[in-house]
Amino acid sequence: MRTKNRAQRTLLTGVALLLAGLFFFPTYWMINSSLRPSNANLTTEYDLFPTSITFDNFVTAVTRPGFTNFLTNSLIVAVGAMLCAVAAGILAAIPLCRLRFRGRRGFVLLVLIAQLAPLEALLIPMYLLMRDVGLLNMLPALLLVNVATTLPFTIWTLRGFVNGIPVDLEEAAMVDGCSRWGAFRRVTLPLLGPALVSTSVFSFITAWNEFLFALVLMRDQSNQTLPVWLSTFSTVFGTDWGGTMAASVVFALPVLIYFLIVQRNLVAGNTAGAVKG
Template sequence: MIAKKVTANVVAVVIAIFFAFPTYWMLTSALKPRSGLISTDYDLIPLSITGTNFSTAWTKPGFLTALGNSLLVSLTAVLAAIVVGLLAALALSRLRFRGRKGFVLMMLIAQMAPFEALLIPVFLMMRDLDLLDRLPSLSLIYFAVTLPFCAWTLRGFVNGIPMELEEAAMVDGCSRWQAFRRVTLPLLGPGLVATSVFAFVTAWNEFLFALSLMKDQTKETLPVWLSGFQTNFGTDWGGAMAASALFTLPVLVFFLIVQRKMVSGVTAGAVKG
Protein backbone atom coordinates (compact mmCIF):
# COMPACT_ATOMS: atom_id res chain seq x y z
CA MET A 1 0.00 0.00 0.00
CA ILE A 2 2.82 2.41 0.86
CA ALA A 3 4.57 1.68 -2.44
CA LYS A 4 1.37 2.34 -4.38
CA LYS A 5 0.80 5.61 -2.53
CA VAL A 6 4.37 6.76 -3.16
CA THR A 7 4.11 5.82 -6.84
CA ALA A 8 0.81 7.68 -7.18
CA ASN A 9 2.28 10.77 -5.50
CA VAL A 10 5.35 10.72 -7.74
CA VAL A 11 3.21 10.39 -10.87
CA ALA A 12 0.97 13.25 -9.68
CA VAL A 13 3.99 15.47 -9.05
CA VAL A 14 5.43 14.70 -12.50
CA ILE A 15 2.11 15.49 -14.18
CA ALA A 16 1.77 18.71 -12.17
CA ILE A 17 5.27 19.82 -13.17
CA PHE A 18 4.58 18.95 -16.80
CA PHE A 19 1.50 21.19 -16.94
CA ALA A 20 2.93 23.95 -14.73
CA PHE A 21 6.23 24.29 -16.60
CA PRO A 22 4.84 26.38 -19.54
CA THR A 23 3.40 28.87 -17.04
CA TYR A 24 6.70 28.97 -15.17
CA TRP A 25 8.59 29.53 -18.42
CA MET A 26 6.21 32.35 -19.35
CA LEU A 27 6.72 34.11 -16.01
CA THR A 28 10.51 33.74 -16.02
CA SER A 29 10.68 34.94 -19.63
CA ALA A 30 8.59 37.96 -18.71
CA LEU A 31 11.11 38.85 -16.01
CA LYS A 32 14.21 38.40 -18.16
CA PRO A 33 15.94 41.32 -19.90
CA ARG A 34 16.13 41.25 -23.69
CA SER A 35 19.69 39.90 -23.63
CA GLY A 36 18.51 36.91 -21.63
CA LEU A 37 15.63 36.19 -24.00
CA ILE A 38 17.76 35.97 -27.13
CA SER A 39 20.42 33.88 -25.40
CA THR A 40 20.84 30.23 -26.38
CA ASP A 41 21.32 29.19 -22.75
CA TYR A 42 18.32 27.44 -21.18
CA ASP A 43 18.52 28.98 -17.73
CA LEU A 44 15.56 27.73 -15.73
CA ILE A 45 16.29 30.26 -13.00
CA PRO A 46 16.92 33.75 -14.46
CA LEU A 47 20.18 35.27 -13.24
CA SER A 48 18.84 38.80 -13.63
CA ILE A 49 15.27 40.06 -13.60
CA THR A 50 13.60 43.25 -14.76
CA GLY A 51 10.11 44.75 -14.73
CA THR A 52 10.58 46.50 -18.06
CA ASN A 53 8.56 43.91 -19.96
CA PHE A 54 5.55 44.34 -17.69
CA SER A 55 5.84 48.10 -18.04
CA THR A 56 5.94 47.73 -21.83
CA ALA A 57 2.87 45.49 -21.82
CA TRP A 58 0.91 47.70 -19.42
CA THR A 59 1.62 50.88 -21.36
CA LYS A 60 1.06 49.37 -24.80
CA PRO A 61 -1.81 51.29 -26.46
CA GLY A 62 -5.19 49.63 -26.20
CA PHE A 63 -4.52 47.39 -23.21
CA LEU A 64 -7.18 48.78 -20.87
CA THR A 65 -9.70 49.05 -23.72
CA ALA A 66 -9.11 45.44 -24.77
CA LEU A 67 -9.31 44.33 -21.13
CA GLY A 68 -12.66 46.04 -20.68
CA ASN A 69 -13.98 44.58 -23.95
CA SER A 70 -12.93 41.06 -22.97
CA LEU A 71 -14.47 41.33 -19.52
CA LEU A 72 -17.73 42.74 -20.89
CA VAL A 73 -18.09 40.20 -23.69
CA SER A 74 -17.03 37.15 -21.66
CA LEU A 75 -19.02 37.89 -18.51
CA THR A 76 -22.17 38.76 -20.47
CA ALA A 77 -21.97 35.60 -22.56
CA VAL A 78 -21.22 33.32 -19.61
CA LEU A 79 -23.95 34.79 -17.42
CA ALA A 80 -26.54 34.36 -20.17
CA ALA A 81 -25.30 30.84 -20.97
CA ILE A 82 -25.46 29.79 -17.32
CA VAL A 83 -29.04 31.07 -16.89
CA VAL A 84 -30.37 29.55 -20.13
CA GLY A 85 -28.28 26.40 -19.71
CA LEU A 86 -29.63 25.86 -16.19
CA LEU A 87 -33.23 26.16 -17.38
CA ALA A 88 -32.51 23.74 -20.23
CA ALA A 89 -30.76 21.33 -17.86
CA LEU A 90 -33.75 21.33 -15.50
CA ALA A 91 -36.14 20.59 -18.35
CA LEU A 92 -33.95 17.80 -19.72
CA SER A 93 -33.40 16.25 -16.30
CA ARG A 94 -36.75 16.61 -14.59
CA LEU A 95 -39.29 16.54 -17.44
CA ARG A 96 -40.19 13.70 -19.76
CA PHE A 97 -41.22 14.78 -23.25
CA ARG A 98 -41.05 13.41 -26.77
CA GLY A 99 -37.73 14.02 -28.50
CA ARG A 100 -35.78 14.62 -25.28
CA LYS A 101 -33.03 12.12 -26.09
CA GLY A 102 -32.72 13.43 -29.63
CA PHE A 103 -32.41 16.98 -28.32
CA VAL A 104 -29.66 15.91 -25.93
CA LEU A 105 -27.83 14.22 -28.81
CA MET A 106 -28.12 17.32 -31.00
CA MET A 107 -26.83 19.44 -28.15
CA LEU A 108 -23.79 17.18 -27.83
CA ILE A 109 -23.19 17.33 -31.59
CA ALA A 110 -23.36 21.13 -31.48
CA GLN A 111 -20.74 21.11 -28.72
CA MET A 112 -18.44 18.93 -30.85
CA ALA A 113 -18.59 21.21 -33.90
CA PRO A 114 -15.23 22.94 -34.48
CA PHE A 115 -15.13 26.74 -34.28
CA GLU A 116 -13.33 27.00 -37.62
CA ALA A 117 -16.21 25.31 -39.48
CA LEU A 118 -18.63 27.95 -38.20
CA LEU A 119 -16.51 31.00 -38.97
CA ILE A 120 -17.59 31.69 -42.56
CA PRO A 121 -21.35 31.13 -42.02
CA VAL A 122 -21.29 33.26 -38.87
CA PHE A 123 -19.33 36.02 -40.60
CA LEU A 124 -21.75 36.13 -43.55
CA MET A 125 -24.73 36.17 -41.21
CA MET A 126 -23.28 38.96 -39.09
CA ARG A 127 -22.38 40.96 -42.21
CA ASP A 128 -25.89 40.66 -43.63
CA LEU A 129 -27.38 41.72 -40.29
CA ASP A 130 -24.95 44.66 -40.00
CA LEU A 131 -23.56 43.31 -36.73
CA LEU A 132 -19.85 43.49 -37.52
CA ASP A 133 -17.68 45.57 -35.20
CA ARG A 134 -20.28 45.35 -32.45
CA LEU A 135 -19.48 43.89 -29.04
CA PRO A 136 -23.03 42.58 -28.44
CA SER A 137 -22.71 40.40 -31.55
CA LEU A 138 -19.50 38.89 -30.16
CA SER A 139 -21.27 38.25 -26.85
CA LEU A 140 -24.06 36.53 -28.78
CA ILE A 141 -21.56 34.26 -30.54
CA TYR A 142 -19.82 33.35 -27.29
CA PHE A 143 -23.21 32.68 -25.74
CA ALA A 144 -24.09 30.30 -28.58
CA VAL A 145 -20.69 28.58 -28.31
CA THR A 146 -20.78 28.04 -24.54
CA LEU A 147 -24.50 27.27 -24.18
CA PRO A 148 -24.37 23.58 -25.25
CA PHE A 149 -21.49 22.94 -22.84
CA CYS A 150 -23.30 24.68 -19.98
CA ALA A 151 -26.58 22.84 -20.59
CA TRP A 152 -24.86 19.46 -20.97
CA THR A 153 -22.70 19.86 -17.87
CA LEU A 154 -25.45 21.26 -15.66
CA ARG A 155 -27.75 18.44 -16.73
CA GLY A 156 -25.30 16.01 -15.15
CA PHE A 157 -25.24 18.01 -11.91
CA VAL A 158 -29.05 18.20 -11.80
CA ASN A 159 -29.27 14.45 -12.34
CA GLY A 160 -27.04 14.01 -9.29
CA ILE A 161 -29.55 15.75 -7.02
CA PRO A 162 -32.27 13.35 -5.81
CA MET A 163 -35.76 14.21 -7.00
CA GLU A 164 -37.02 13.18 -3.55
CA LEU A 165 -35.65 16.41 -2.08
CA GLU A 166 -37.92 18.53 -4.27
CA GLU A 167 -40.85 16.19 -3.72
CA ALA A 168 -40.40 16.46 0.04
CA ALA A 169 -40.37 20.24 -0.19
CA MET A 170 -43.54 20.22 -2.30
CA VAL A 171 -45.22 17.93 0.23
CA ASP A 172 -44.40 20.55 2.87
CA GLY A 173 -46.27 23.18 0.85
CA CYS A 174 -43.69 24.56 -1.58
CA SER A 175 -44.53 25.09 -5.19
CA ARG A 176 -42.28 23.58 -7.86
CA TRP A 177 -40.48 26.91 -8.28
CA GLN A 178 -40.05 27.34 -4.50
CA ALA A 179 -38.73 23.79 -4.20
CA PHE A 180 -36.18 24.50 -6.91
CA ARG A 181 -35.14 27.85 -5.45
CA ARG A 182 -34.87 26.69 -1.83
CA VAL A 183 -33.62 23.12 -2.28
CA THR A 184 -32.12 22.39 -5.69
CA LEU A 185 -30.49 25.72 -6.52
CA PRO A 186 -28.29 25.88 -3.36
CA LEU A 187 -27.12 22.32 -4.01
CA LEU A 188 -26.21 23.26 -7.58
CA GLY A 189 -23.67 25.84 -6.36
CA PRO A 190 -20.54 23.74 -7.07
CA GLY A 191 -21.89 22.74 -10.48
CA LEU A 192 -22.71 26.31 -11.42
CA VAL A 193 -19.26 27.48 -10.32
CA ALA A 194 -17.40 24.73 -12.18
CA THR A 195 -19.43 25.26 -15.34
CA SER A 196 -19.03 29.03 -15.24
CA VAL A 197 -15.25 28.72 -14.82
CA PHE A 198 -14.82 26.51 -17.88
CA ALA A 199 -17.25 28.60 -19.93
CA PHE A 200 -15.46 31.79 -18.92
CA VAL A 201 -12.09 30.36 -19.92
CA THR A 202 -13.53 29.35 -23.31
CA ALA A 203 -14.94 32.81 -23.99
CA TRP A 204 -11.93 34.62 -22.52
CA ASN A 205 -9.39 32.78 -24.70
CA GLU A 206 -11.36 32.91 -27.96
CA PHE A 207 -9.35 34.52 -30.75
CA LEU A 208 -10.68 33.56 -34.18
CA PHE A 209 -14.13 35.16 -34.09
CA ALA A 210 -12.84 38.25 -32.30
CA LEU A 211 -10.19 38.72 -34.99
CA SER A 212 -12.58 38.16 -37.90
CA LEU A 213 -15.58 40.15 -36.69
CA MET A 214 -13.96 43.06 -34.85
CA LYS A 215 -11.94 45.19 -37.29
CA ASP A 216 -12.19 48.34 -35.20
CA GLN A 217 -9.20 48.49 -32.84
CA THR A 218 -11.38 50.00 -30.11
CA LYS A 219 -13.50 46.83 -30.17
CA GLU A 220 -10.71 44.24 -30.09
CA THR A 221 -10.39 41.80 -27.18
CA LEU A 222 -7.27 40.85 -25.26
CA PRO A 223 -6.31 37.80 -27.39
CA VAL A 224 -6.36 39.99 -30.51
CA TRP A 225 -4.48 42.78 -28.72
CA LEU A 226 -1.89 40.23 -27.61
CA SER A 227 -1.10 39.36 -31.23
CA GLY A 228 0.09 42.95 -31.71
CA PHE A 229 3.47 42.08 -30.19
CA GLN A 230 4.31 40.27 -33.44
CA THR A 231 5.17 42.74 -36.18
CA ASN A 232 7.01 42.75 -39.51
CA PHE A 233 10.19 43.65 -37.65
CA GLY A 234 10.03 40.68 -35.28
CA THR A 235 8.37 39.63 -32.04
CA ASP A 236 8.79 41.34 -28.71
CA TRP A 237 8.98 38.11 -26.70
CA GLY A 238 9.51 39.83 -23.38
CA GLY A 239 6.49 42.06 -23.82
CA ALA A 240 4.42 39.17 -25.19
CA MET A 241 5.25 36.98 -22.18
CA ALA A 242 4.50 39.80 -19.74
CA ALA A 243 1.23 40.55 -21.53
CA SER A 244 0.34 36.86 -21.44
CA ALA A 245 0.91 36.85 -17.68
CA LEU A 246 -1.38 39.85 -17.31
CA PHE A 247 -3.87 38.12 -19.62
CA THR A 248 -4.15 35.15 -17.24
CA LEU A 249 -4.72 37.26 -14.11
CA PRO A 250 -8.50 37.80 -14.49
CA VAL A 251 -9.11 34.06 -14.92
CA LEU A 252 -6.84 33.29 -11.96
CA VAL A 253 -8.57 35.83 -9.74
CA PHE A 254 -12.00 34.55 -10.78
CA PHE A 255 -10.95 30.98 -10.01
CA LEU A 256 -9.50 31.89 -6.61
CA ILE A 257 -12.72 33.65 -5.66
CA VAL A 258 -14.97 30.71 -6.50
CA GLN A 259 -12.64 27.75 -5.90
CA ARG A 260 -14.09 27.09 -2.43
CA LYS A 261 -17.39 26.27 -4.06
CA MET A 262 -15.80 23.72 -6.40
CA VAL A 263 -16.32 20.72 -4.15
CA SER A 264 -18.17 17.49 -4.70
CA GLY A 265 -20.41 15.38 -2.59
CA VAL A 266 -22.56 18.18 -1.22
CA THR A 267 -25.66 16.00 -1.44
CA ALA A 268 -24.09 12.96 0.23
CA GLY A 269 -26.40 11.73 2.94
CA ALA A 270 -29.12 14.23 2.08
CA VAL A 271 -31.66 11.42 1.64
CA LYS A 272 -31.90 8.57 4.09
CA GLY A 273 -32.90 5.09 3.18
Protein backbone atom coordinates in the same frame (compact mmCIF):
# COMPACT_ATOMS: atom_id res chain seq x y z
CA MET B 1 3.39 -5.91 2.72
CA ARG B 2 3.98 -2.57 4.47
CA THR B 3 7.31 -2.15 2.66
CA LYS B 4 5.63 -2.90 -0.67
CA ASN B 5 2.89 -0.33 -0.05
CA ARG B 6 5.48 2.26 0.93
CA ALA B 7 7.43 1.60 -2.25
CA GLN B 8 4.26 1.97 -4.33
CA ARG B 9 3.39 5.26 -2.64
CA THR B 10 6.92 6.53 -3.23
CA LEU B 11 6.76 5.56 -6.90
CA LEU B 12 3.33 7.18 -7.37
CA THR B 13 4.51 10.33 -5.60
CA GLY B 14 7.56 10.53 -7.85
CA VAL B 15 5.44 10.10 -10.98
CA ALA B 16 2.98 12.74 -9.76
CA LEU B 17 5.80 15.21 -9.06
CA LEU B 18 7.30 14.54 -12.48
CA LEU B 19 3.98 15.19 -14.22
CA ALA B 20 3.39 18.30 -12.12
CA GLY B 21 6.83 19.59 -13.11
CA LEU B 22 6.15 18.94 -16.80
CA PHE B 23 2.87 20.84 -16.65
CA PHE B 24 4.28 23.69 -14.58
CA PHE B 25 7.46 24.19 -16.61
CA PRO B 26 5.83 26.17 -19.48
CA THR B 27 4.30 28.53 -16.91
CA TYR B 28 7.67 28.93 -15.20
CA TRP B 29 9.33 29.57 -18.57
CA MET B 30 6.75 32.28 -19.31
CA ILE B 31 7.28 34.00 -15.94
CA ASN B 32 11.06 33.67 -16.19
CA SER B 33 11.11 35.18 -19.68
CA SER B 34 8.86 38.05 -18.61
CA LEU B 35 11.33 39.04 -15.86
CA ARG B 36 14.42 38.98 -18.09
CA PRO B 37 15.65 41.93 -20.18
CA SER B 38 14.38 41.83 -23.74
CA ASN B 39 17.83 41.29 -25.25
CA ALA B 40 18.46 38.36 -22.90
CA ASN B 41 15.54 36.45 -24.48
CA LEU B 42 17.19 36.57 -27.90
CA THR B 43 20.37 34.72 -26.98
CA THR B 44 21.00 31.06 -27.69
CA GLU B 45 22.09 30.49 -24.09
CA TYR B 46 19.15 30.47 -21.70
CA ASP B 47 19.59 30.33 -17.93
CA LEU B 48 17.04 28.31 -16.01
CA PHE B 49 17.18 30.91 -13.24
CA PRO B 50 17.35 34.61 -14.21
CA THR B 51 20.56 36.38 -13.24
CA SER B 52 18.92 39.81 -13.48
CA ILE B 53 15.27 40.71 -12.92
CA THR B 54 13.46 43.63 -14.52
CA PHE B 55 9.82 44.71 -14.68
CA ASP B 56 10.27 46.78 -17.82
CA ASN B 57 8.44 44.15 -19.88
CA PHE B 58 5.34 44.49 -17.69
CA VAL B 59 5.49 48.28 -17.97
CA THR B 60 5.75 47.95 -21.74
CA ALA B 61 2.77 45.60 -21.82
CA VAL B 62 0.32 47.57 -19.67
CA THR B 63 1.27 50.91 -21.21
CA ARG B 64 0.80 49.65 -24.75
CA PRO B 65 -1.88 51.70 -26.57
CA GLY B 66 -5.37 50.27 -26.12
CA PHE B 67 -4.61 47.93 -23.23
CA THR B 68 -7.35 49.33 -20.97
CA ASN B 69 -9.88 49.19 -23.78
CA PHE B 70 -8.95 45.60 -24.68
CA LEU B 71 -9.19 44.59 -21.02
CA THR B 72 -12.62 46.18 -20.65
CA ASN B 73 -13.91 44.45 -23.78
CA SER B 74 -12.61 41.07 -22.60
CA LEU B 75 -14.26 41.46 -19.20
CA ILE B 76 -17.57 42.49 -20.75
CA VAL B 77 -17.58 39.58 -23.19
CA ALA B 78 -16.33 36.93 -20.74
CA VAL B 79 -18.56 37.89 -17.81
CA GLY B 80 -21.58 38.46 -20.05
CA ALA B 81 -21.13 35.14 -21.86
CA MET B 82 -20.68 33.33 -18.55
CA LEU B 83 -23.88 34.77 -17.04
CA CYS B 84 -25.96 34.21 -20.18
CA ALA B 85 -24.70 30.65 -20.70
CA VAL B 86 -25.35 29.64 -17.09
CA ALA B 87 -28.82 31.22 -17.05
CA ALA B 88 -29.81 29.64 -20.37
CA GLY B 89 -28.29 26.32 -19.31
CA ILE B 90 -30.45 26.18 -16.19
CA LEU B 91 -33.59 27.04 -18.16
CA ALA B 92 -32.82 24.23 -20.60
CA ALA B 93 -31.57 21.60 -18.11
CA ILE B 94 -34.58 21.77 -15.77
CA PRO B 95 -37.21 20.90 -18.45
CA LEU B 96 -34.96 18.20 -19.90
CA CYS B 97 -34.84 16.47 -16.51
CA ARG B 98 -38.21 17.22 -14.94
CA LEU B 99 -40.59 17.25 -17.93
CA ARG B 100 -41.53 14.48 -20.32
CA PHE B 101 -42.26 15.73 -23.83
CA ARG B 102 -41.94 14.44 -27.37
CA GLY B 103 -38.50 14.95 -28.85
CA ARG B 104 -36.71 15.28 -25.51
CA ARG B 105 -34.11 12.61 -26.27
CA GLY B 106 -33.55 14.01 -29.74
CA PHE B 107 -32.91 17.44 -28.28
CA VAL B 108 -30.38 16.00 -25.82
CA LEU B 109 -28.64 14.28 -28.75
CA LEU B 110 -28.53 17.57 -30.66
CA VAL B 111 -26.93 19.24 -27.64
CA LEU B 112 -24.22 16.58 -27.61
CA ILE B 113 -23.63 16.91 -31.35
CA ALA B 114 -23.38 20.69 -31.04
CA GLN B 115 -20.74 20.26 -28.34
CA LEU B 116 -18.66 18.08 -30.67
CA ALA B 117 -18.79 20.52 -33.60
CA PRO B 118 -15.43 22.23 -34.32
CA LEU B 119 -15.49 25.99 -33.87
CA GLU B 120 -13.64 26.57 -37.14
CA ALA B 121 -16.59 25.09 -39.04
CA LEU B 122 -18.88 27.75 -37.54
CA LEU B 123 -16.70 30.73 -38.46
CA ILE B 124 -18.18 31.50 -41.88
CA PRO B 125 -21.83 30.86 -40.88
CA MET B 126 -21.41 33.03 -37.79
CA TYR B 127 -19.81 35.81 -39.81
CA LEU B 128 -22.62 35.79 -42.38
CA LEU B 129 -25.25 35.70 -39.64
CA MET B 130 -23.76 38.63 -37.74
CA ARG B 131 -23.38 40.57 -40.99
CA ASP B 132 -27.02 40.03 -41.93
CA VAL B 133 -28.33 41.14 -38.52
CA GLY B 134 -25.98 44.14 -38.42
CA LEU B 135 -23.85 43.08 -35.46
CA LEU B 136 -20.42 43.07 -37.08
CA ASN B 137 -17.82 45.09 -35.15
CA MET B 138 -20.10 45.10 -32.10
CA LEU B 139 -19.44 43.42 -28.75
CA PRO B 140 -22.92 41.76 -28.61
CA ALA B 141 -21.88 39.68 -31.63
CA LEU B 142 -18.85 38.31 -29.82
CA LEU B 143 -20.91 37.75 -26.67
CA LEU B 144 -23.55 35.76 -28.59
CA VAL B 145 -20.88 33.65 -30.30
CA ASN B 146 -19.29 32.73 -26.97
CA VAL B 147 -22.67 31.89 -25.47
CA ALA B 148 -23.40 29.62 -28.43
CA THR B 149 -20.07 27.80 -28.10
CA THR B 150 -20.34 27.22 -24.33
CA LEU B 151 -24.08 26.58 -24.02
CA PRO B 152 -24.04 22.89 -25.09
CA PHE B 153 -21.47 22.00 -22.41
CA THR B 154 -23.40 24.04 -19.85
CA ILE B 155 -26.69 22.29 -20.64
CA TRP B 156 -25.08 18.85 -20.60
CA THR B 157 -23.31 19.40 -17.29
CA LEU B 158 -26.28 20.98 -15.52
CA ARG B 159 -28.53 18.21 -16.77
CA GLY B 160 -26.30 15.68 -15.03
CA PHE B 161 -26.50 17.62 -11.78
CA VAL B 162 -30.26 18.06 -11.92
CA ASN B 163 -30.69 14.33 -12.56
CA GLY B 164 -28.77 13.73 -9.34
CA ILE B 165 -31.24 15.77 -7.27
CA PRO B 166 -34.28 13.67 -6.24
CA VAL B 167 -37.53 15.06 -7.59
CA ASP B 168 -39.13 14.04 -4.29
CA LEU B 169 -37.54 17.09 -2.67
CA GLU B 170 -39.39 19.45 -5.00
CA GLU B 171 -42.64 17.52 -4.61
CA ALA B 172 -42.35 17.70 -0.84
CA ALA B 173 -41.83 21.47 -1.05
CA MET B 174 -44.90 21.82 -3.29
CA VAL B 175 -46.96 19.76 -0.82
CA ASP B 176 -45.90 22.23 1.88
CA GLY B 177 -47.30 25.10 -0.19
CA CYS B 178 -44.53 26.13 -2.59
CA SER B 179 -45.24 26.70 -6.24
CA ARG B 180 -43.15 24.90 -8.85
CA TRP B 181 -40.97 27.99 -9.22
CA GLY B 182 -40.74 28.37 -5.44
CA ALA B 183 -39.70 24.73 -5.05
CA PHE B 184 -37.00 25.20 -7.67
CA ARG B 185 -35.74 28.43 -6.11
CA ARG B 186 -35.75 27.17 -2.51
CA VAL B 187 -34.72 23.53 -2.99
CA THR B 188 -33.09 22.75 -6.36
CA LEU B 189 -31.21 25.96 -7.04
CA PRO B 190 -29.18 25.94 -3.76
CA LEU B 191 -28.17 22.33 -4.45
CA LEU B 192 -26.91 23.34 -7.91
CA GLY B 193 -24.20 25.59 -6.46
CA PRO B 194 -21.23 23.36 -7.39
CA ALA B 195 -22.67 22.84 -10.88
CA LEU B 196 -23.08 26.56 -11.44
CA VAL B 197 -19.49 27.17 -10.36
CA SER B 198 -18.11 24.48 -12.69
CA THR B 199 -20.02 25.66 -15.72
CA SER B 200 -19.30 29.32 -15.00
CA VAL B 201 -15.55 28.65 -14.84
CA PHE B 202 -15.65 26.78 -18.15
CA SER B 203 -17.71 29.52 -19.82
CA PHE B 204 -15.49 32.29 -18.47
CA ILE B 205 -12.23 30.64 -19.54
CA THR B 206 -13.59 29.77 -22.99
CA ALA B 207 -14.81 33.31 -23.64
CA TRP B 208 -11.67 34.86 -22.13
CA ASN B 209 -9.31 32.83 -24.36
CA GLU B 210 -11.34 33.10 -27.59
CA PHE B 211 -9.22 34.56 -30.39
CA LEU B 212 -10.49 33.53 -33.81
CA PHE B 213 -13.98 35.07 -33.67
CA ALA B 214 -12.65 38.17 -31.93
CA LEU B 215 -10.17 38.67 -34.78
CA VAL B 216 -12.65 38.07 -37.61
CA LEU B 217 -15.83 39.67 -36.28
CA MET B 218 -14.22 42.67 -34.57
CA ARG B 219 -12.42 44.53 -37.35
CA ASP B 220 -12.57 47.76 -35.36
CA GLN B 221 -9.63 47.82 -32.94
CA SER B 222 -11.68 49.56 -30.25
CA ASN B 223 -13.91 46.47 -29.95
CA GLN B 224 -11.20 43.80 -29.92
CA THR B 225 -10.22 41.74 -26.88
CA LEU B 226 -7.03 40.80 -25.05
CA PRO B 227 -6.20 37.67 -27.12
CA VAL B 228 -6.01 39.91 -30.19
CA TRP B 229 -3.96 42.40 -28.17
CA LEU B 230 -1.44 39.64 -27.45
CA SER B 231 -0.90 39.11 -31.17
CA THR B 232 0.19 42.76 -31.61
CA PHE B 233 3.53 42.00 -29.95
CA SER B 234 4.54 40.13 -33.11
CA THR B 235 5.11 42.41 -36.11
CA VAL B 236 6.92 42.26 -39.45
CA PHE B 237 9.98 43.66 -37.71
CA GLY B 238 10.12 40.81 -35.18
CA THR B 239 8.61 39.63 -31.93
CA ASP B 240 9.06 41.28 -28.56
CA TRP B 241 9.38 38.06 -26.57
CA GLY B 242 9.83 39.79 -23.23
CA GLY B 243 6.73 41.90 -23.77
CA THR B 244 4.80 38.90 -25.08
CA MET B 245 5.60 36.84 -21.99
CA ALA B 246 4.79 39.72 -19.66
CA ALA B 247 1.50 40.32 -21.48
CA SER B 248 0.71 36.60 -21.20
CA VAL B 249 1.22 36.75 -17.44
CA VAL B 250 -1.09 39.77 -17.21
CA PHE B 251 -3.60 38.00 -19.46
CA ALA B 252 -3.67 34.93 -17.19
CA LEU B 253 -4.15 36.83 -13.92
CA PRO B 254 -7.96 37.39 -14.09
CA VAL B 255 -8.60 33.71 -14.77
CA LEU B 256 -6.23 32.71 -11.96
CA ILE B 257 -7.91 35.08 -9.51
CA TYR B 258 -11.38 33.81 -10.43
CA PHE B 259 -10.21 30.21 -10.12
CA LEU B 260 -8.74 30.82 -6.66
CA ILE B 261 -12.03 32.34 -5.51
CA VAL B 262 -14.18 29.38 -6.57
CA GLN B 263 -11.70 26.50 -6.41
CA ARG B 264 -13.39 24.69 -3.49
CA ASN B 265 -16.76 24.54 -5.18
CA LEU B 266 -15.09 23.79 -8.50
CA VAL B 267 -13.55 20.54 -7.22
CA ALA B 268 -16.87 19.39 -5.81
CA GLY B 269 -18.68 20.35 -8.98
CA ASN B 270 -16.34 18.53 -11.35
CA THR B 271 -16.39 15.39 -9.21
CA ALA B 272 -20.15 15.24 -8.96
CA GLY B 273 -20.76 16.12 -12.59
CA ALA B 274 -18.46 13.34 -13.76
CA VAL B 275 -20.60 10.57 -12.30
CA LYS B 276 -24.09 11.91 -12.90
CA GLY B 277 -25.75 10.92 -16.14
